[in-house]
Amino acid sequence: MVRWEPGARERLQAAALDLYASKGFEETTVVEIAQSVDLTERTFFRHFVDKREVIFAGQDVFQQGFIDGVADAPHGASPLEIVTSAVLAGSGFFTEDRRTHSRQRSAVITATPELRERELLKMASLAAAIAGALRERGVPDPAATLAAESGTTVFRMAFERWLEPDSKRTLIELEREMFAELAALTGSTARSDQ
Amino acid sequence: MVRWEPGARERLQAAALDLYASKGFEETTVVEIAQSVDLTERTFFRHFVDKREVIFAGQDVFQQGFIDGVADAPHGASPLEIVTSAVLAGSGFFTEDRRTHSRQRSAVITATPELRERELLKMASLAAAIAGALRERGVPDPAATLAAESGTTVFRMAFERWLEPDSKRTLIELEREMFAELAALTGSTARSDQ
DNA sequence: GCGATTGATGTCAGTTACTGACATAAGCAT
DNA sequence: ATGCTTATGTCAGTAACTGACATCAATCGC
Numbered sequence: 541m542v543r544w545e546p547g548a549r550e551r552l553q554a555a556a557l558d559l560y561a562s563k564g565f566e567e568t569t570v571v572e573i574a575q576s577v578d579l580t581e582r583t584f585f586r587h588f589v590d591k592r593e594v595i596f597a598g599q600d601v602f603q604q605g606f607i608d609g610v611a612d613a614p615h616g617a618s619p620l621e622i623v624t625s626a627v628l629a630g631s632g633f634f635t636e637d638r639r640t641h642s643r644q645r646s647a648v649i650t651a652t653p654e655l656r657e658r659e660l661l662k663m664a665s666l667a668a669a670i671a672g673a674l675r676e677r678g679v680p681d682p683a684a685t686l687a688a689e690s691g692t693t694v695f696r697m698a699f700e701r702w703l704e705p706d707s708k709r710t711l712i713e714l715e716r717e718m719f720a721e722l723a724a725l726t727g728s729t730a731r732s733d734q
Numbered sequence: 735m736v737r738w739e740p741g742a743r744e745r746l747q748a749a750a751l752d753l754y755a756s757k758g759f760e761e762t763t764v765v766e767i768a769q770s771v772d773l774t775e776r777t778f779f780r781h782f783v784d785k786r787e788v789i790f791a792g793q794d795v796f797q798q799g800f801i802d803g804v805a806d807a808p809h810g811a812s813p814l815e816i817v818t819s820a821v822l823a824g825s826g827f828f829t830e831d832r833r834t835h836s837r838q839r840s841a842v843i844t845a846t847p848e849l850r851e852r853e854l855l856k857m858a859s860l861a862a863a864i865a866g867a868l869r870e871r872g873v874p875d876p877a878a879t880l881a882a883e884s885g886t887t888v889f890r891m892a893f894e895r896w897l898e899p900d901s902k903r904t905l906i907e908l909e910r911e912m913f914a915e916l917a918a919l920t921g922s923t924a925r926s927d928q
Numbered sequence: 929g930c931g932a933t934t935g936a937t938g939t940c941a942g943t944t945a946c947t948g949a950c951a952t953a954a955g956c957a958t
Numbered sequence: 959a960t961g962c963t964t965a966t967g968t969c970a971g972t973a974a975c976t977g978a979c980a981t982c983a984a985t986c987g988c
Contacts, residue, residue: 620920683915718880725920784975933987934985940980943976948970952967953967954963954966
């Protein structure tokens with residue numbers, strides 16, 4: 541007989557997401573989340589630094605995928621090519637079977653400014669990590685930072701489209717299209733109005 | 735004889751910034767801020783929705799500068815040209831005499847994750863507003879969003895450099911350079927390593 | 929002029945996120 | 959067995975934030 545049911549962390553994450561989704565983030569108390577899986581508020585805060593972080597736990601895993609992508613990019617690639625490789629590599633994490641879960645998660649985040657803030661901070665830290673990896677490869681600033689920021693922007697926009705209800709394409713396809721759009725933005729002479 | 739000293743809002747802002755700078759954001763309580771200018775905690779929260787917002791009050795003013803810049807951009811300009819015009823226009827707000835104040839403010843924000851989160855949210859809302867203005871001018875998505883995001887990224891990076899201790903150049907000069915870097919990123923065939 | 933209204937503030941009680949200190953008990957090593 | 963570690967519980971406390979109600983100068987309507 542075990543003293544505690546295992547997987548407290550995972551149960552808390554699942555319960556939190558469900559509650560945030562069903563009754564809203566602000567309307568959910570941490571005590572509720574904890575009690576719903578037979579734990580106490582104190583235990584919640586031992587696993588997650590705050591009420592928002594439950595939703596973002598495990599980010600580091602996929603962030604590493606991006607960093608590895610930078611290292612694995614072919615020798616002699618341009619900064620933007622390296623970043624493209626990093627984004628595509630990091631996106632391998634988001635397989636088709638995670639799409640539904642990602643959608644629910646994203647809906648909760650979008651509906652809650654407090655969670656959007658946290659997500660933006662995570663993205664900023666991802667961009668900073670990529671920029672650091674670029675610098676280690678010899679890319680100077682501001683090109684390194686600019687490329688990293690552009691890469692995460694492309695990722696965010698592609699990811700958003702990937703989650704759209706009727707979207708059938710692959711995240712990676714969407715990312716390639718978005719990188720092409722970025723190139724067109726500075727390269728093309730297209731006129732937008734007149 | 736007046737019933738209250740005028741400018742409660744401004745006094746609270748100044749006091750908050752000073753306290754955040756001198757003893758840190760977390761170590762400062764709202765009660766302290768309010769008492770330091772002879773007001774109560776309750777009054778603080780009537781002026782600012784939360785403890786972070788004191789630092790960001792008045793953002794809307796300069797955000798409007800960016801939007802106006804979109805409207806004022808010449809007819810027939812490309813999306814990125816419009817955004818460039820918007821960023822340069824909005825940056826007129828940051829005159830030389832605001833530099834010292836901006837530096838102190840920025841130092842506090844950089845040192846405090848909670849404030850960085852809020853700043854990122856403000857930037858995201860600025861980007862969304864610019865993208866909306868672009869769409870009104872007929873720029874389709876994803877070009878509109880991508881251009882707006884790129885523009886705010888350039889702004890952030892140029893602004894950061896503008897605040898560096900020994901920086902002598904104008905914000906607008908730095909922004910032009912950064913836009914050039916952005917163009918070089920997608921356009922150049924420069925190799926970064928080998 | 930003078931009562932009614934408004935607006936910025938104060939007071940106070942309450943909720944909830946979060947923290948530190950200490951207690952408990954299962955499992956594991958020696 | 960004994961002690962150590964680990965995941966949890968208990969409890970008391972702080973501080974951010976909110977709602978309800980009170981106050982009182984300025985000002986508006988007449």
